[in-house]
Amino acid sequence: MAKGRKLAVFVIGAGSNILANDKGLNALVIKLGSSCFKEIDFKAKGLTVGAGCMLSRVISLSKNKCVSAFELFAGIPGTIGGALAMNAGVREKNIGDLVEEVQVMDYNGKIKGLKRKDIKFAYRSSSLAKYIVLSARFRSRSKKRQELEAVVRERLSWRRDKQELSLPSAGCVFKNPSETISAGILIDLCGLKGKRIGDACICPRHANFIVNMGNASAKHVLMLMRLVKTKVKNKFNIDLQPEIKIWQ
Ligand SMILES: Cc1cc2nc3c(=O)[nH]c(=O)nc-3n(C[C@H](O)[C@H](O)[C@H](O)COP(=O)(O)OP(=O)(O)OC[C@H]3O[C@@H](n4cnc5c(N)ncnc54)[C@H](O)[C@@H]3O)c2cc1C
Incomplete structure (x- = not known):
């Protein structure tokens, strides 16, 4: 439809890193809001998360399941899709460091899986931004719940202090x-x-x-x-x- 109408297409996650024109946009803006884009699947060998899922929710559920992956990112607002497109992160680690495979749709509607080696991650950017990210599989490991809670607490308090x-x-x-x-x-x-x-x-x-x-x-x-x-x-x-x- 967008092609037919010669409309630009934008994908929005939670919008936490976007400054949009005061007058709005003459464009199609896609938000992966349906529940199918918010699923989280914990497996022994890692976790698969839908691009529309909020990072804070993944961190909270991972803590309950004693899974270590995103706890250093506590306090970064936004979705998994937005975090992947931006290669969001903190000084010690960016989300790209945890990626194993990402499912994307290109702007011709073709869905494909990209392995880690096929994706370029740089400081606050990634080659995924040219696709619509649908979901991703991440590396994870087990960690005691108390340890995860301590990291999250420390990160949130650091943010309250500095930001x-x-x-x-x-x-x-x-x-x-x-x-x-x-x-x-x-x-x-x-x-x-x-x-x-x-x-x-x-x-x-x-x-x-x-x-x-x-x-x-x-x-x-x-x-x-x-x-x-x-x-x-x-x-x-x-x-x-x-x-x-x-x-x-
Ligand atoms: C208070 C505050 C603190 C922050 N702290 C940090 C921090 O410590 N580290 C950090 O890295 N960032 C930080 N950010 C910035 C921001 O939260 C992150 O970049 C976040 O990952 C953006 O996610 P989002 O879902 O809101 O993306 P959006 O803001 O909605 O989109 C950002 C970009 O990602 C693209 N995008 C979104 N979803 C998809 C998708 N499914 N497929 C393809 N492209 C997509 C958008 O088109 C856009 O180009 C902070 C922001 C705030 C407000």
């Missing part, structure tokens, strides 16, 4: 320029914490977050992003690249 979770945001707006240079520190060194355009504000607690103080529009977020890019370029000669997906 502004009481206001809406899309998480880190820019990619870190390298493993040793943090975008947040560069933005902070430009004196931009607390800078506000409309209701979009550079978070005083974490300079790489832009938070919505009430009625922020995508336009205002983009204006702040442009300001950040210019200031960081002028001061450090570094070109910050967006981590969030901008849907215009």
Whole structure:
């Protein structure tokens, strides 16, 4: 249908990393919301999860089953499909490190299985983004429930400590320029914490977050992003690249 109408096609997970145009999109947006995309199958040799399943749910069920896989990712909002397309993760590990096989549909409607070796994972990106991810099989191992609970607790408390979770945001707006240079520190060194355009504000607690103080529009977020890019370029000669997906 989209091809016939020459419409762009977007896939949305939980939308936690997307900045969409204030006026909406002239596009077909697909959300894998049906229950068949939310199934989780625990097997001795790993777990298979539907792309529409929330990461938090997988972590919670894995804990109950004493299965270690995603606990380091506790507190990352979003779905398994979104996490795979973004290669979401933390300093120690990204979701791509756990992948064994991914079932995808291409934009001609063909479903196929991709083995780990056929998929490219990089920092906050993966070759899966060109498909519709349907489900994936991940490596896992057994671990005591108490140990898993301790990791999840520690991760959630770290996030409460470092990140502004009481206001809406899309998480880190820019990619870190390298493993040793943090975008947040560069933005902070430009004196931009607390800078506000409309209701979009550079978070005083974490300079790489832009938070919505009430009625922020995508336009205002983009204006702040442009300001950040210019200031960081002028001061450090570094070109910050967006981590969030901008849907215009
Ligand atoms: C408070 C906060 C903290 C965060 N912390 C982290 C963090 O520590 N580490 C981290 O990596 N990220 C973090 N994020 C960013 C975000 O949560 C992750 O990137 C998450 O994995 C996105 O999942 P989603 O389902 O919301 O994807 P969406 O935001 O809906 O989509 C993101 C991208 O994935 C694509 N996509 C979604 N589903 C599919 C699918 N089924 N098939 C193909 N493509 C698909 C979309 O088209 C889009 O390009 C944070 C965000 C917030 C708001």
